């Protein structure tokens with residue numbers, strides 16, 4: 001396979017050929033070394049877009065000819081190309097930690113990827129996480145590739161009309177303007193995959209983006225050979241109705257897997273970022289069937305060991321569900337496509353496989369087809385265990401097999417130039433590429449003065465950005481000239497600057513600061529200790545309540561012209577706006593209703609830049625917060641949509657700002673005007689939280705806690721006989737489970753020891769396929785306990801029945817303990833792969 005190096009590029013003079021290599025590698029989105037090159041080529045366009053690919057699209061042959069004669073420029077280009085290649089070939093964390101690579105490839109499936117505004121195929125946090133994950137895989141040398149869809153419109157763009165109402169626009173993503181290239185097959189032909197759809201097939205074109213060492217493959221359906229309706233499947237991210245969504249998910253999961261096959265890539269791990277991609281499980285199992293001539297069940301058992309599912313949803317209602325009739329229509333061809341009838345497929349997405357009316361739940365499919373499952377923060381792990389409990393009936397909630405890997409952000413993508421300098425001086429240039437061991441201690445060499453100067457400069461920068469945006473917005477909304485001019489003077493470079501930017505939707509409570517407008521007004525207009533606010537956020541086009549909340553802010557600003565310089569709503573929240581805000585603000589506020597913010601990542605982006613967090617004790621902040629690091633909101637409990645509680649928290653938010661945040665910022669300043677208490681919090685937050693909530697830590701945890709264990713499990717069932725053994729065991733368990741039972745439990749106590757003994761009647765089940773355990777529930781001060789009972793002598797006068805025993809120190813009353821029987825099989829995950837459990841009662 002060859003890949004066209006240039007796509008719709010001007011023909012570059014030979015000495016400049018390297019420009020395409022640099023422009024097509026999205027590494028430029030976080031590594032700014034080569035920025036000077038682009039600035040030299042087209043200074044104005046560079047300032048406006050920061051998009052090297054766009055610059056190459058627009059540059060004239062004349063300029064190119066001139067630059068190709070410019071020896072200094074060519075030398076500089078050669079220098080960057082050499083540096084680029086050298087970096088790509090350098091040793092990495094992964095290659096040093098695992099000289100014998102434990103796996104060859106991880107395929108990371110995601111509906112959206114937020115890598116850069118130059119490739120706008122994301123809507124929010126989920127996509128940014130996926131983008132940060134690929135960037136980090138490149139940094140650390142972890143062999144991950146991305147699989148996604150090339151959205152023709154991506155997510156909508158926002159502007160505000162004269163009355164401050166959200167307007168939505170869907171600009172077309174012209175693929176020739178995006179830093180992606182068509183994937184070509186060995187004959188130089190554009191690679192397409194063909195998907196069976198009801199009554200037709202749909203062609204998907206393959207594209208690829210380069211992100212340092214990592215490739216992202218994207219599929220789109222906008223092929224002239226498809227019907228007009230099918231051409232639009234990959235048109236709008238999260239647009240259209242349920243059928244369109246189903247089509248998109250089929251394209252992602254099945255199309256993505258087909259593409260890997262066409263490319264000859266055999267990933268050991270498929271990592272499903274959210275349930276959208278779960279159909280990959282079916283396609284992968286079917287490939288296995290065909291390659292090994294097994295049945296579907298065995299193929300699923302064999303391939304499951306290499307599937308990992310990351311759930312991001314904090315409420316069960318958030319999962320994608322499809323009407324059974326709709327799914328059945330798309331699964332008509334299932335026997336040919338997956339070698340299995342559609343009822344079997346449908347059963348995989350149901351809580352009760354036998355209920356034909358139950359909708360098909362993508363998360364259920366994802367769980368049933370994966371070996372390891374994780375939530376995205378400690379709290380979200382616990383919440384997910386509760387949500388997935390119905391699939392593991394009678395298992396204690398904390399044994400529901402969902403762990404967590406807390407999200408992190410790609411620090412180099414979100415730090416400012418000034419922050420980068422300070423971190424480089426204290427912790428070295430390679431600080432985010434290793435295991436982050438000494439970061440906290442090394443950072444202490446930074447002086448208070450340097451930290452405070454960082455804030456002052458950053459504030460000034462973000463104010464400059466906000467002014468430009470505000471001028472543009474005012475002019476676009478037909479404001480009079482005076483208002484437009486005033487916009488250029490908005491905000492005070494020495495005032496405490498608070499940022500609040502996120503999706504506007506009810507659970508994020510983006511209007512909490514407006515609960516008491518007079519009180520907010522007093523905070524903003526304090527004669528000595530004023531506060532200023534930068535707000536941004538889009539409401540989903542179908543979220544009426546979210547749009548109302550956007551308008552509440554814009555109206556508040558309209559009604560108080562005197563506040564125009566103190567509160568700015570920046571339209572069209574995107575990665576560029578986010579980058580400016582997280583670099584510039586002193587304080588980041590986040591007010592979700594617990595536990596609906598599965599993790600949240602925007603607050604992590606301020607850490608490296610010295611911004612502090614004031615946030616609900618939800619998602620990542622519930623595990624990050626300590627009094628010396630920032631401020632907590634809420635009581636760490638769930639209150640659902642209790643409006644009285646919302647009011648109570650708003651009250652708390654004002655109080656925190658008035659009594660703690662504002663005084664810490666303005667009081668106790670030293671002779672140089674540096675607020676010692678504030679800077680101490682900055683230091684603690686930067687040094688302790690930045691490494692912990694980086695995607696470096698996150699990706700290393702994925703490797704160590706999920707990928708490696710999964711690869712080991714998969715290796716243990718590489719042979720057909722092992723897989724058949726597991727399937728046979730599962731069948732026997734299912735067949736005989738209802739008939740196994742306990743005899744009478746006997747407990748005695750002596751010398752501080754408790755002795756438990758219980759007969760177990762196993763029907764025809766082999767005793768090697770089960771385990772008998774003693775279980776005690778967690779109580780205050782005691783963890784839950786699971787103790788193994790030992791198989792003793794066969795019971796006389798009974799068939800296949802044994803006595804099981806256990807002895808323990810009598811620290812708890814004997815009545816705390818209950819025997820139970822669970823399936824057990826070496827190399828198998830229980831309860832993931834066998835949900836039975838029998839309790840003694």
Ligand SMILES: *Cc1c(COP(=O)(O)O)cnc(C)c1O
Pocket residue numbers: 123124125126128502503573574575578579599600601602603605
């Ligand atoms: C980081 C980011 C998000 C996610 O922020 P949350 O705090 O998780 O809501 C959404 N949109 C953009 C543009 C971002 O940069």
